Amino acid sequence: MDASNLTAKRRQQVWIGPExxxxxxxxxxxxxxxxPADWPxxxxxxxxxxxxxGDNVRDAATRDEDALELMAEWNAVFDTGPGVIxxxxxxxxxxxxxxxxxxxxxxxxxxxxxxSGGGDHFAKxxxxxxxWNAAQKHCLADPANFAAYYASDAIAMAARAWLGRGYQLTxxxxxxNPGGAAQTPHRDYHLGFMxxxxxxxxxxxxxxxxxxxxxxxxxxxxxxxITSGPTMLLPYSQKFLAGYAAYxxxxxxxxxxxxxxxxxxxxGDLLFFNPAVMHGAGTNTSTDIQRFANxxxxxxxxxxxxxxxxxxxxxxxxxxxxxxxxxxRPWREVQNAIAAAAEGYxxxxxxxxxxxxxxxxxxxxxxxMETALHAGxxxxxxxxxxxxxxxxxxx
Numbered sequence: 001m002d003a004s005n006l007t008a009k010r011r012q013q014v015w016i017g018p019e020x021x022x023x024x025x026x027x028x029x030x031x032x033x034x035x036p037a038d039w040p041x042x043x044x045x046x047x048x049x050x051x052x053x054g055d056n057v058r059d060a061a062t063r064d065e066d067a068l069e070l071m072a073e074w075n076a077v078f079d080t081g082p083g084v085i086x087x088x089x090x091x092x093x094x095x096x097x098x099x100x101x102x103x104x105x106x107x108x109x110x111x112x113x114x115x116s117g118g119g120d121h122f123a124k125x126x127x128x129x130x131x132w133n134a135a136q137k138h139c140l141a142d143p144a145n146f147a148a149y150y151a152s153d154a155i156a157m158a159a160r161a162w163l164g165r166g167y168q169l170t171x172x173x174x175x176x177n178p179g180g181a182a183q184t185p186h187r188d189y190h191l192g193f194m195x196x197x198x199x200x201x202x203x204x205x206x207x208x209x210x211x212x213x214x215x216x217x218x219x220x221x222x223x224x225x226i227t228s229g230p231t232m233l234l235p236y237s238q239k240f241l242a243g244y245a246a247y248x249x250x251x252x253x254x255x256x257x258x259x260x261x262x263x264x265x266x267x268g269d270l271l272f273f274n275p276a277v278m279h280g281a282g283t284n285t286s287t288d289i290q291r292f293a294n295x296x297x298x299x300x301x302x303x304x305x306x307x308x309x310x311x312x313x314x315x316x317x318x319x320x321x322x323x324x325x326x327x328x329r330p331w332r333e334v335q336n337a338i339a340a341a342a343e344g345y346x347x348x349x350x351x352x353x354x355x356x357x358x359x360x361x362x363x364x365x366x367x368x369m370e371t372a373l374h375a376g377x378x379x380x381x382x383x384x385x386x387x388x389x390x391x392x393x394x395x
Contacts, residue, residue: 014203018196021246023255030236030259034082041073042085047261048235049082054089054154054268061153071161074272078162078215082235083277086263090154090270091219097268099145101221101292103138104173107131111352128180128281131173132351134294136395138171155217158272159298162215166301172351176229176284176291183280184248185232185256189214189297189347191244192275193360199245207244211276213303217296218272220265228291229282231271232260238276247278256280312386314341315369319382322373335370342366354392365389 012020034048042050052070060066077085091097108129131137139146150156150169159167186192191199191210224230234256237243246252256278265271273279284291318341322334343365346354354362363371368389372382 015200016204016207016242016245017200018242018245018249021240021242021249023246023251026237026240026243026246026252027255029239030234030255032082032236034235038081039073039077041070043088046086047233047263049084049086049233049261049263050077051086051088054087054092054270057087057090057154057157058092061157067157071157074158074161078238078272078274080239083238084233084235084271084273085158086265087154087158087270087272088266089268091149091152091268093148094268096145096148097219097221099142100138100149100294103141103145104131104134104175104221104292104294107134107137107141108173108175128177129173129175132355133395134171134173135169152270154270155219155296158217158270159215162212162272162274163298163300167215168299168301170297170299172295172297174281174293174295176281178284178287178289180229180281180284180291182229182232182283185234185253185260185278185280187244187247187278188216188275192247194244195360196245196248198361204241207241210244211238211274213300214275215296215298216273216275216277216279217270217298219294219296220267220269220271221292221294222267222289224265224291224293225286225289226262226264226282227284227286228289229284229286230262230265230291232256232262232280232282233273234260234278237278238274243276243278252278311341311343311365312390315365316379316383316386319369319372320379322369323379326373334373338366338369342369349393350395362392 034045034050036042036045039045039050041052041056043053043056044051057070060070074085077083108131111131112129135146138149155169159169190213191202191206194202218231222228240246260278262282263271315338318337322337325334325337346361346364349362356362365386368385369382372385377385
């Protein structure tokens with residue numbers, strides 16, 4: 001292979017775009033059938049998804065060897081298997097779930113009265129009721145119920161199976177009302193929240209490790225028959241490397257529409273899946289079911305830098321210097337300096353005050369700084385913007 005061909009091949013391998021995706025390869029992966037023999041600890045295979053029982057999970061949790069074996073099987077499911085598990089009766093005492101439902105409904109009522117909250121990542125505003133940062137709000141409102149709820153062995157073991165110890169749990173309640181439309185099928189956080197231009201800036205390693213930084217989960221707070229629109233899923237789709245760049249294309253959306261699966265859940269059931277599994281909330285075609293789920297987004301301990309850095313303070317003092325540099329340096333070099341000082345990623349944030357209305361991701365600190373410089377904002381104006389940003393993102 002000559003040098004020019006080698007260079008072109010490497011570019012395609014490292015910078016994954018929609019043109020990299022091969023639809024036939026995608027079809028071959030997602031048409032894999034799940035064999036019971038491959039998942040011996042599951043009690044059933046339903047809609048190509050291994051199903052486990054909460055009683056067996058809690059029993060395994062009492063013995064280290066059994067717990068390790070079960071978590072190893074789940075890890076394989078999330079990685080190279082269907083990508084999804086269901087745990088029937090994962091929350092054995094539904095009275096605990098009902099109490100939490102009451103807490104969340106009170107929060108929804110309070111937030112509706114004050115006009116706070118709102119916005120959604122992949123659904124139209126108003127199709128449902130969201131509670132952002134539900135874990136913190138739950139804990140502060142009813143710490144005893146929070147403790148009983150998250151004492152769940154099933155939640156902890158699923159998180160440890162994919163992420164190991166030290167994981168961080170966040171939660172977002174979603175109450176989808178009758179008539180609530182389906183979400184656009186998608187992949188999830190991190191790279192799933194990127195548009196095509198943003199994705200183009202991340203090399204192949206990010207496409208490989210992004211799914212390993214997060215585990216998606218859901219606790220069913222009510223019975224969810226198919227008419228209520230439980231999560232639509234495409235098992236095995238997490239194995240398609242180009243999936244982040246390709247899922248929004250028409251042929252992938254059309255394939256999902258015709259081939260996704262949905263599994264009815266009962267109150268207290270748990271669902272966990274690799275965030276790269278193509279999925280979306282279904283349409284609630286019922287007339288009387290408020291489909292109520294606590295959506296868990298559990299993050300790896302390793303998604304953090306080694307030092308705590310006061311980037312707002314750095315950007316305040318750096319701003320006047322960059323204003324001067326704009327007259328003598330190419331904009332590219334100014335951007336390089338911004339990247340070294342400002343936070344280049346919009347998350348974590350407070351989604352109540354900084355919601356994804358009008359897009360998937362709020363502007364990052366670095367993007368705000370670039371915009372202010374381009375607009376010729378004064379240093380005083382920039383200081384005010386930084387203060388406002390800090391207030392929006394504070395817990």
